[in-house]
Amino acid sequence: MNTLVARVRGERTRTERGRARTRPAPVPRPAATRVPAKAPAASNAHVRKSMQGNKRANTKPELIVRKLLRELGYPGYRLQWGKLPGRPDIVFPGRKLALLVNGCFWHRCAVCNPPSVKTHSEYWEAKFRRNVERDAENQAALKALGWRVEVIWEHELKKGNLEATRDRLRRIMESTDAAK
Numbered sequence: 001m002n003t004l005v006a007r008v009r010g011e012r013t014r015t016e017r018g019r020a021r022t023r024p025a026p027v028p029r030p031a032a033t034r035v036p037a038k039a040p041a042a043s044n045a046h047v048r049k050s051m052q053g054n055k056r057a058n059t060k061p062e063l064i065v066r067k068l069l070r071e072l073g074y075p076g077y078r079l080q081w082g083k084l085p086g087r088p089d090i091v092f093p094g095r096k097l098a099l100l101v102n103g104c105f106w107h108r109c110a111v112c113n114p115p116s117v118k119t120h121s122e123y124w125e126a127k128f129r130r131n132v133e134r135d136a137e138n139q140a141a142l143k144a145l146g147w148r149v150e151v152i153w154e155h156e157l158k159k160g161n162l163e164a165t166r167d168r169l170r171r172i173m174e175s176t177d178a179a180k
Contacts, residue, residue, distance in 0.1 A: 040120040062089055062101045064157045068166050074173050084147070086138030095176040096147045100135070104154045108132050112155050148176065 057080050069077065069090070077099075081091040088098035104112040108128050117124040139149045150172050156165045 040123055043119055057089075059101070059103070061103065061152075061154045061157050064162075065090060065099065065101050065152055065169070068162075068169055069173075072166070072170055072173060084145070085141035086134070088138075088142070088149075092176070095173075097172070097176050098142055098147050098149050099172075100139070100149065100151045102135070102151055102153055106131060107135060107153075109153050109155060111153065 066077075069075065074092070076092065076094070078091045078093060080087045080089065081093070084091060084098065086100075089101045090099040091097070092099075102109070105114045106128075108114065108131065139151075142149050152165065152169075155161065156168075
């Protein structure tokens with residue numbers, strides 16, 4: 001039998017050395033946090049197109065933070081670094097600093113208090129709740145590994161708040177300079 005087919009089926013396979021192995025079964029999430037496997041259908045074509053435009057990386061808020069960091073003279077960062085829990089948006093490995101750039105809507109900013117979704121609200125409320133839980137778990141895991149975690153919210157990157165955010169980034173980077 002083909003090894004790949006056996007793995008997909010979860011059946012026993014043989015490695016190159018002849019030892020028998022099985023693929024571990026996925027660990028199910030608790031029922032309270034489980035999100036339905038498939039997102040509900042979009043209410044119309046415009047909503048569908050809008051939702052498909054949401055990106056995971058290189059979002060406008062991320063690009064603004066990266067521009068500010070370069071202007072401040074801190075260009076040596078990694079993006080979406082997979083070696084850390086949660087793939088933080090911007091990472092300075094030498095400083096052990098992770099910057100998370102969170103969108104106010106998707107990560108449920110307490111300051112902005114974004115509106116709830118009216119269609120398919122059960123699905124979306126569970127999804128938002130899981131996003132917030134996952135963010136907390138990832139931040140705790142990073143801190144347990146000895147990393148400093150800073151969250152920059154989307155509303156902090158609006159034109160009226162940009163100078164305050166630039167000063168905050170400068171203080172964050174200077175404090176990691178002093179810690180080095």
